[in-house]
Amino acid sequence: MTASLDSALSLPVSAAQSVKQQYASQIAIERTRLLYEGSRLPTLFMLICGLVSAWALWPFLASPLLLLGWLGALLVLGLLRLLQVRAFERASAERQADPYWIRMFVLGAAASGVTLSFAAIMLAPAESFLAQVPLYGLIAVSVACATIAYAISLPALLSFILPCLLPTSVFLLLSDSELLHGWGQLSLLLLLALLVMAWQVNRLVQRSLMQRFYNQALLERQEEAQRHSEALNHKLAREVEQRRQAERQLRAAHSQLERRVAERTQELDEATYALGKSQARLAMALEASELGLWDWNLRTDEVHHSKLQELFGLAPTGTLNMRRDLRPLLHPDDRRLLLHALSAHMRGRTDGYAVEYRVRHADGYWVWVEDRGRVMERDERGRVVRMLGTRRNITARKRREEEQRLAATVFETASEGIVVLDRHYQVLAVNRAFCVMTGYRREEAVGRNVTQLVSSPDTHRQYRQIHAQLLAHGRWQGEMMETRKNGELYPQWLQINAVRDRNGRITQMVGFFADLSARRQAEERLRYLSNYDALTGLANRMLFKERLHEAGQRSRQTGRSLALLHIDLDRFKLLNDSLGHEVADQVLRNMGRRLSEQLAEADTLARLAADEFVVLFDQYSNLSSLSRLASQLLAKLRAPMTVDGHELVISASIGISLLPENAREVSALITQANMAMQHAKHLGGDNFQFFTDNLQACTLERLQLENQLRKAIDSGQLEVFYQPKLDLSLDSLQAAEALVRWRHPQRGLVSPADFIPLAEETGLIGAIGEFVLRRAASQACEWRQQGLGDIRVSVNVSVHQLRQGNLTTLVRRVLEETGLPAHLLELELTESQLLDNVESVLHTLNQLRELGVKLAIDDFGTGYSSLSYLKRLPVDYLKIDRTFVRDLTEDGEDAAITRAIIAMAHSLELKVVAEGVEEQQQLDFLKSQGCDEIQGFLISRPIEAIHFASLLREQEMMVAP
Numbered sequence: 035m036t037a038s039l040d041s042a043l044s045l046p047v048s049a050a051q052s053v054k055q056q057y058a059s060q061i062a063i064e065r066t067r068l069l070y071e072g073s074r075l076p077t078l079f080m081l082i083c084g085l086v087s088a089w090a091l092w093p094f095l096a097s098p099l100l101l102l103g104w105l106g107a108l109l110v111l112g113l114l115r116l117l118q119v120r121a122f123e124r125a126s127a128e129r130q131a132d133p134y135w136i137r138m139f140v141l142g143a144a145a146s147g148v149t150l151s152f153a154a155i156m157l158a159p160a161e162s163f164l165a166q167v168p169l170y171g172l173i174a175v176s177v178a179c180a181t182i183a184y185a186i187s188l189p190a191l192l193s194f195i196l197p198c199l200l201p202t203s204v205f206l207l208l209s210d211s212e213l214l215h216g217w218g219q220l221s222l223l224l225l226l227a228l229l230v231m232a233w234q235v236n237r238l239v240q241r242s243l244m245q246r247f248y249n250q251a252l253l254e255r256q257e258e259a260q261r262h263s264e265a266l267n268h269k270l271a272r273e274v275e276q277r278r279q280a281e282r283q284l285r286a287a288h289s290q291l292e293r294r295v296a297e298r299t300q301e302l303d304e305a306t307y308a309l310g311k312s313q314a315r316l317a318m319a320l321e322a323s324e325l326g327l328w329d330w331n332l333r334t335d336e337v338h339h340s341k342l343q344e345l346f347g348l349a350p351t352g353t354l355n356m357r358r359d360l361r362p363l364l365h366p367d368d369r370r371l372l373l374h375a376l377s378a379h380m381r382g383r384t385d386g387y388a389v390e391y392r393v394r395h396a397d398g399y400w401v402w403v404e405d406r407g408r409v410m411e412r413d414e415r416g417r418v419v420r421m422l423g424t425r426r427n428i429t430a431r432k433r434r435e436e437e438q439r440l441a442a443t444v445f446e447t448a449s450e451g452i453v454v455l456d457r458h459y460q461v462l463a464v465n466r467a468f469c470v471m472t473g474y475r476r477e478e479a480v481g482r483n484v485t486q487l488v489s490s491p492d493t494h495r496q497y498r499q500i501h502a503q504l505l506a507h508g509r510w511q512g513e514m515m516e517t518r519k520n521g522e523l524y525p526q527w528l529q530i531n532a533v534r535d536r537n538g539r540i541t542q543m544v545g546f547f548a549d550l551s552a553r554r555q556a557e558e559r560l561r562y563l564s565n566y567d568a569l570t571g572l573a574n575r576m577l578f579k580e581r582l583h584e585a586g587q588r589s590r591q592t593g594r595s596l597a598l599l600h601i602d603l604d605r606f607k608l609l610n611d612s613l614g615h616e617v618a619d620q621v622l623r624n625m626g627r628r629l630s631e632q633l634a635e636a637d638t639l640a641r642l643a644a645d646e647f648v649v650l651f652d653q654y655s656n657l658s659s660l661s662r663l664a665s666q667l668l669a670k671l672r673a674p675m676t677v678d679g680h681e682l683v684i685s686a687s688i689g690i691s692l693l694p695e696n697a698r699e700v701s702a703l704i705t706q707a708n709m710a711m712q713h714a715k716h717l718g719g720d721n722f723q724f725f726t727d728n729l730q731a732c733t734l735e736r737l738q739l740e741n742q743l744r745k746a747i748d749s750g751q752l753e754v755f756y757q758p759k760l761d762l763s764l765d766s767l768q769a770a771e772a773l774v775r776w777r778h779p780q781r782g783l784v785s786p787a788d789f790i791p792l793a794e795e796t797g798l799i800g801a802i803g804e805f806v807l808r809r810a811a812s813q814a815c816e817w818r819q820q821g822l823g824d825i826r827v828s829v830n831v832s833v834h835q836l837r838q839g840n841l842t843t844l845v846r847r848v849l850e851e852t853g854l855p856a857h858l859l860e861l862e863l864t865e866s867q868l869l870d871n872v873e874s875v876l877h878t879l880n881q882l883r884e885l886g887v888k889l890a891i892d893d894f895g896t897g898y899s900s901l902s903y904l905k906r907l908p909v910d911y912l913k914i915d916r917t918f919v920r921d922l923t924e925d926g927e928d929a930a931i932t933r934a935i936i937a938m939a940h941s942l943e944l945k946v947v948a949e950g951v952e953e954q955q956q957l958d959f960l961k962s963q964g965c966d967e968i969q970g971f972l973i974s975r976p977i978e979a980i981h982f983a984s985l986l987r988e989q990e991m992m993v994a995p
Contacts, residue, residue, distance in 0.1 A: 061244070063131045065186055068239070069139060070122045072183035077115045079179050080146060083172040084108040084153075090168040091157055101157060108149050115142045140193040143184060147198035150176060154202040170217055173198075174224055181228045185235035199225040325424040328407075330356060332419050345403060345427055347396030365392035365400060372405070380409065380418050390428065402432040455543040459484045462542065471526075471549050473519030493517070500530065504543065508532040513550070525550035567641040569619055570626030578640035578648060582704075585637065585652050589693060596693040597660055599649040600707035601629070601667075604685045604719035606645035613680060620677045621684060632670045633663075648707070654692075657724070664688050664722040672720060687714035688722035742778070743789055747801050751777055754809045755976035756827070758985060759947065759969045762961050767989055769826040769860070771969060772810035773976045774802055799832040804844060806830075811852040811859060813979050822986040828860035828890060836863070839874075842881040849885070856886030862913065864892050876906060883908040890947065894935065905942065911967075912939045916950025919970075922959055929959065936963050 088105045092098060122135055150173050157169065177198055184191040199221055206218030326341030335356045342348040346363060354360055364372065368391035379387040386408040392400045407423025445452055451468035455461060464479050472479070474487065485497060496514055503510040511529035518524060530545040565577040573581070582598075589596050603625065610618040622645065629647060633639055638650040654660055672685045689710025693703050706725040714723040746752055752774055759769040776784040793799040810827040817825050835841050849856055861882065863875075879889055890911035914935055918928045932948070939946045948960050951970030960968055974985065 065239075066122075066130060066136050066139075069184065069186045069190055070119050070135070072186065073139070073180075074116065074119050076176070076180040076183045077112050077119075077146075080150070080176045081109065081112040083176045084112075087153065087157075087169050087172050104149070104153055104157060108153075111142075111145055111149055115146070118142060136187070136190070139187075140190050143180075143190050143194035144197050146180070147194040147196065150198045151201045155205045170221075173202075177224070178228065181231065182235065185231070185233075186239050188233075195225065195228055199228075325426050328423055328425060330407075330421045330423075332417075332421070339425075341425075345401065345425055346393060360393075363393040365394070368392050376407075379407070390432075401427055402429045404428045449548075451545075451547045451549075453479075453484070453545045453547075455484055455545065457540045457542070459543070461487075471518070471524075471547070472516075504530065504532045504540070508534070508540075516547075525554055567626075570623055570641050572626050572630070572647070573638055573640035575640065575642050578638055578642065578650070581638045582650060585650060586693070586703075588652070594653045596703065597651040597654040598691050598693075598703050598707045599651075599660075599664065599667075599722075600689040600691075600704075600711040601647040601649065601671075602687050602711050602715065603645040603671075604687055604715070606684070609682070609684070610644075613678075617678050617680065621675070621682065624675055624677070625671060625684065628670050628673075629667070632667055648704075660690060661722070664690065668720060668722065685720035687711050687719045689714055689725065690722060691725040743776070743793060743798060746776055746778070747798065747805070751779070752802065752805055753777055753978070754806055754813070755978055756810075756813075756982045757969050757976040758974045758982065759828075759967045760973050761967055762965060767825075767973075767985060768823075769828065769967065770982060771828045771862070771976075772806050772813075772830075774806050775976075794832060794834065800834045800838060803830070803832050803835050807844070808848055808852070811848050811854045814858055815852050815854050816979075817983060817986065820983065822983060822990070824855070824858055825986070826858050826860055826888065828862050828888075830862045830892065836875060836878065839878075841878055842885070845882060845887060846885060857888060860888040860890055860911070862890045862892040876908075879908050909944065911945050911947050913947045913949055914965075916970075919948050919950045919956055919960075920952075922956050932960070933963055936965055940964065 084105055088101055091101055118138060122130065125135075154170065154173055177195060180194055181191060184194055203218050203221040203225065206214045206221060209215070209218075326339060326345050328340075329338040331337075337354045337356050337360060339345075339354055342350050342354070348354075348359075372389055372391050375387040375389040378384050386406065388404070388406045390402060390404050392402055395401045404426045405423065406425075407421050409418045409420075410422045411418070411420035413419050445463075446465050448465060448467055451471045452465045453461060453468055454463040461479050461482055461484055464474075464476055468474075468479070469476055472487070479487065485494065493514060493516065500510045509529070509531045511527075513525060513527050515523050516526040516528075526547050527550055528545060528547040530543055532540045533542040533544060535541050565574060566572065567574045585596055588594065603621075606618070606621075609621065622641075625647070626641065629639055629649070633649055636649045637652040638648075640648050640650075642648055651660075668686060668688065672683055674681055674683050676682075689707045689712070691703050691706035691710060710723045710725040714721050717723070753776075755773045755775050756770040757773060758767045759771065760766070761768040774786065774790075776786075776789055778784050790799070793802055807829050810829050814825055814827045817823070831841065835844075845859070845861070848854075849859065882889060888911065889907075889909040890913055891907070891909055892913045893915045894912045912935065914932055918932050918935075921928050922932060936946045945966040946964075947967040947969065948956075948965050949969050951957055951960065951968045951972045953972060956970075957968060957972060977985075
């Protein structure tokens with residue numbers, strides 16, 4: 035409500051300033067008058083409240099003199115203020131403007147406020163709430179009533195409300211009573227509320243006064259303007275009379291002009307009617323032709339164009355600018371074509387121009403238009419100034435032409451033969467594929483009946499069935515044998531569809547056909563490849579299983595015996611890796627050819643895998659004949675052959691299984707032959723083995739042992755034993771070789787000779803080697819922590835670990851995890867490992883040497899080490915194989931070899947370790963030759979870590995003084 039009132043009473047800032055300056059004294063007089071008029075009621079109300087308060091306080095006061103004195107003062111003050119109001123009302127307007135009246139009013143208001151404050155402070159009993167309520171309530175009501183009346187003047191309001199409420203609030207807040215504290219807080223809240231309300235009332239009164247005097251100023255200006263307008267009206271009346279005289283003269287001339295216009299209008303109407311009929315006929319013709327007319331003024335570059343919406347999607351304004359509106363719509367690729375046509379016509383080379391180009395529609399897509407035009411006007415210099423023409427949307431026609439071209443291209447370039455016939459089976463059209471497949475040229479086929487191109491009686495009968503099917507269902511498809519022009523028969527897949535008119539009658543027929551010759555050849559090839567090996571031409575695994583199954587059924591029916599030979603080439607993977615797949619494939623082809631020549635009487639010869647072959651004899655005479663055949667076959671296979679300049683000798687291993695002697699089912703026959711072949715390989719290859727029950731038991735035991743070994747690695751059954759090494763120069767134990775042992779739950783300690791070869795064959799040696807490396811490094815750290823000295827532990831490295839390529843990373847990680855110094859770890863490698871991919875091994879050994887790890891060559895003298903390689907290898911120790919130490923005598927060959935090895939090693943600054951020392955005589959000889967370290971049963975067998983620690987403690991006790 036306040037906001038709406040403010041809006042209603044608001045004045046423009048400039049008007050408010052003007053009113054305030056012009057009527058400042060009158061506004062002050064009016065404000066004083068309103069202040070005095072509104073003070074009568076608050077003064078009377080204050081007197082009434084004083085009487086009621088005195089009555090209410092009378093029972094609570096012990097001495098009524100103070101109350102009577104206050105009441106008398108209040109009555110006197112009230113009467114004086116009423117007299118003051120009466121004196122102001124009787125004064126003249128000039129005297130009312132005297133500031134005396136506002137000063138007297140402020141003085142009276144301040145006295146009223148002090149009087150009420152005195153009552154609140156001095157008369158209200160501090161302990162009586164019932165006395166405080168009426169007193170404080172009546173004072174608050176009096177103050178609120180006076181605030182509304184005094185808000186017209188802020189000085190008058192403040193002179194009343196501050197002396198009344200501010201001392202009272204301070205007194206109540208400083209008192210010791212909590213009740214009076216509450217009245218003090220309430221008094222402050224009342225003071226703030228009254229101040230806000232008074233400020234709002236004062237603002238509204240100020241605006242109201244200014245609005246009133248502003249309206250008064252407007253009324254004065256309106257009266258002045260009215261007097262001015264009356265003077266103008268008198269002047270205008272004279273001018274109106276003069277105009278009336280002029281109008282009478284014009285009316286007479288107008289009547290005469292109307293007669294002339296009527297005559298001319300009738301003539302124009304007749305011409306317009308004729309022109310309208312002509313335009314109507316032209317509009318109908320243009321609508322039917324979908325043409326848009328354009329008129330181009332080359333001087334102004336304006337173009338008047340119809341059908342803008344239909345052609346360009348533009349608003350039908352009718353007038354466009356060629357450069358600004360139409361030229362940007364032209365397709366960039368067509369701009370040169372249009373300019374060339376326009377230029378040729380403008381130069382007079384053509385009677386008109388007609389060109390097709392693309393323009394951009396307002397919706398963003400391209401529209402093809404056909405544009406025709408002609409020069410209609412030239413200037414005196416022969417330059418074109420006006421052209422007329424038509425444009426038409428030909429997008430649909432262009433799309434149909436494109437579809438026709440696309441259909442023609444598809445028809446001509448389709449890989450299938452296509453022929454179009456009329457309803458009498460006359461050839462209407464053929465494509466290029468038809469001519470290629472049939473051998474007929476296009477001109478030879480078109481116009482002839484399709485039955486004339488068919489020479490097979492069976493095909494003629496089939497065409498009659500096709501005709502019946504087309505009449506009934508409108509389509510037919512199927513395979514048929516067709517004849518080419520040269521008489522060659524070929525399989526054909528034909529699909530023919532009937533084309534009907536609106537009445538459902540067949541008008542044309544379209545046939546699609548494909549030559550199935552290549553597909554048939556591919557199917558035959560796939561059928562061959564599904565049964566025969568592509569490399570050797572022998573039967574493959576699938577065909578072999580089918581024939582084996584058939585032979586097994588015949589064996590059960592007739593009781594005949596079957597013999598299965600499983601042939602595997604020895605070391606074929608090494609040949610494949612070293613000489614490459616091309617040489618390996620030639621070897622396999624030669625081996626397949628040799629098998630075919632040697633086993634012509636075999637029922638089935640097949641290649642199962644890369645270098646695995648099988649031979650099936652549906653019936654054999656006896657075991658001796660099979661043995662003789664196998665021996666001849668091995669001799670045939672290992673005969674030298676030359677492949678790609680390499681002379682190769684490839685041996686084989688053969689396993690033989692018999693049915694029903696060894697197996698009852700053909701599936702077991704294959705498994706048993708494979709077991710026998712694997713046994714032949716374990717015996718060194720280049721031999722044949724018959725399957726026996728004992729072989730199956732050994733194979734089963736080996737399989738069980740492999741499974742148990744895998745579990746042993748995971749379940750912690752592996753242990754590490756340590757064989758001490760004696761330093762001959764110090765005559766003390768300074769090193770030990772870590773050896774893995776398998777403590778089987780049932781079998782006890784399993785010999786390493788039983789499970790190490792199996793681990794190498796199955797790839798488990800990598801996990802075992804890592805286990806031994808970690809355990810040995812950890813154990814050496816424990817001995818150091820126990821104060822047993824720095825014991826160097828040596829760990830054997832397998833070929834598998836070298837080939838993996840992560841040996842250096844593994845050793846570095848183990849050293850970091852265990853904290854073992856690198857010089858206390860020794861890795862032992864055999865000669866055969868060092869000669870396998872020498873460059874890669876050298877790189878790995880150099881990395882290990884950089885870590886600080888010691889390196890040793892194990893079993894030295896048993897391989898084929900080259901001294902040039904030995905010189906390059908970064909090793910620290912040579913271990914003489916036990917075979918030289920076992921038969922060591924002063925004059926024996928082994929002694930000479932051992933002596934030479936020690937001398938050579940020392941010349942290369944390598945230390946020598948002899949293993950397998952079991953007799954004192956061997957020890958004495960080695961010590962005399964300067965051997966550095968020895969190990970063997972003479973010193974100690976491999977023992978557990980705790981017993982090795984006991985040996986070290988005993989050694990310390992013996993050394994201690």
